Amino acid sequence: MSSKTKIVVLKARELIYTGIFILLGILLILLLIFMFVPSHKSKKTKETSGYTQGVYSSPLKLGENELELSVTVKDGKARSVSLKHLNKSIKTMYPLIEPSLNEINKQLPKVQNIDDIKFDGQSQYTYTLLKQAIKNALKKAQD
Secondary structure (H helix, E strand, O other): OOOOOOOOOOOHHHHHHHHHHHHHHHHHHHHHHHHHOOOHHHHHHHHHOOOOOEEEEEEEEEOOEEEEEEEEEEOOEEEEEEEEOOOHHHHHHOOOHHHHHHHHHHHOOOOOOHHHOOOOHHHHHHHHHHHHHHHHHHHHHHO
């Protein structure tokens, strides 16, 4: 049984340099991973940063009557729409305004964009007026 003992001589300087290079390599790999792998948190902030939270209004002129359309924004998205100064005479003169507004409020939670709201052909003019007023109010929410 002859066993040969091998002695390896390492200089401390070589060990230190090797350790430093290994550490720098690991740090470089981690840096590249964190830079180029998309995080879930950044996706969420992009989705919810559409509009600033609050209530925004826009004037809506119907004939000689001027109404105020208010849009409530929550979590970066338009949540509800309401009309102020809507009295019986305006409801009588424009009978489609209230049902159109109710239909828009039903569709708002389901759509991503105001342009995705669908409406029937009978009240196309009313929807167009309301949609434009909503867009004007939401422009204030982007600032």
